[in-house]
């Protein structure tokens with residue numbers, strides 16, 4: 001797991017949590033995609049990288065900044081929402 005999170009961090013740059021402990025705390029949201037985070041009740045997000053998949057909480061682990069899912073970010077390009085608020089807005093839009 002360490003190897004792919006290192007690669008992810010390189011890809012995500014500033015968007016990736018810098019504290020490894022914060023990421024470990026993310027085990028609490030493992031398998032909780034789209035369910036509320038047990039800590040802050042934000043909807044848990046999912047990111048995919050190659051064959052790996054990871055659930056994370058934007059608020060607790062990323063300071064409110066979404067990580068760009070590789071597949072989705074390629075698909076949506078500049079339209080990819082950068083924050084949870086933007087993502088929610090997008091989901092509400094017709």
Ligand SMILES: [Zn+2]
Nearest residue numbers: 037040057060
């Ligand atoms: Zn949270």
